[in-house]
Amino acid sequence: MTVVRAWVGGFGFAKVGANYGPSLLATNEARARGFHQILWLYGKAGECTEAGASNFFVIWKTREGKKQIVTAPLDDRLILAGVTRSSVLALARERLAGEVEVVERKYTIDEVIEASAEGRLIESFASGTAYFVCAISLIHHRGRDIEVPAGKSGEGAPITLRLKNWLVDIKYGREDHAWGIVIPEER
Numbered sequence: 518m519t520v521v522r523a524w525v526g527g528f529g530f531a532k533v534g535a536n537y538g539p540s541l542l543a544t545n546e547a548r549a550r551g552f553h554q555i556l557w558l559y560g561k562a563g564e565c566t567e568a569g570a571s572n573f574f575v576i577w578k579t580r581e582g583k584k585q586i587v588t589a590p591l592d593d594r595l596i597l598a599g600v601t602r603s604s605v606l607a608l609a610r611e612r613l614a615g616e617v618e619v620v621e622r623k624y625t626i627d628e629v630i631e632a633s634a635e636g637r638l639i640e641s642f643a644s645g646t647a648y649f650v651c652a653i654s655l656i657h658h659r660g661r662d663i664e665v666p667a668g669k670s671g672e673g674a675p676i677t678l679r680l681k682n683w684l685v686d687i688k689y690g691r692e693d694h695a696w697g698i699v700i701p702e703e704r
């Protein structure tokens with residue numbers, strides 16, 4: 518069975534109910550096989566788009582040895598522009614500058630497989646309000662397991678964990694930040 522979550526010209530970018538019905542069927546099948554989410558691939562080339570109802574990221578090294586956080590771009594409106602996605606990208610651009618480059622571009626599952634085979638796949642994670650920032654340890658594609666070495670329990674995914682903790686600290690008012698306003702509770 519082929520299920521398509523979103524297409525160019527459609528409503529993939531929007532949080533509308535019709536996007537979730539068909540994807541739930543596929544998600545149930547994945548769950549039954551022991552996985553948590555579907556990684557939605559688009560088109561013949563198999564572009565990585567989103568994981569379930571969350572944005573999807575890989576952290577890899579290029580062949581030149583440059584570390585990158587890569588996620589799909591928003592320009593063709595295939596992807597939902599998650600608040601968590603944009604927060605993660607902003608924090609990465611600000612706080613990981615010089616260490617990890619942030620790249621928004623189309624990339625395919627074959628590129629992820631290649632990076633894995635060449636030992637360049639470092640981490641992978643999904644982001645969304647519901648899951649927050651969640652490290653991914655394994656991607657199954659057409660009978661093949663792509664192990665994400667650092668993702669086993671989250672603590673093993675240091676870049677993902679740093680991004681997550683920064684966001685948690687802002688969210689719970691532990692860090693004074695323009696995105697977070699602490700409102701005292703009335704007694």
Ligand SMILES: *Cc1c(COP(=O)(O)O)cnc(C)c1O
Nearest residue numbers: 570571572597599600601645646
């Ligand atoms: C909700 C959702 C996300 C994540 O968006 P957030 O604003 O970070 O919660 C990503 N993709 C899809 C398809 C979604 O429905």
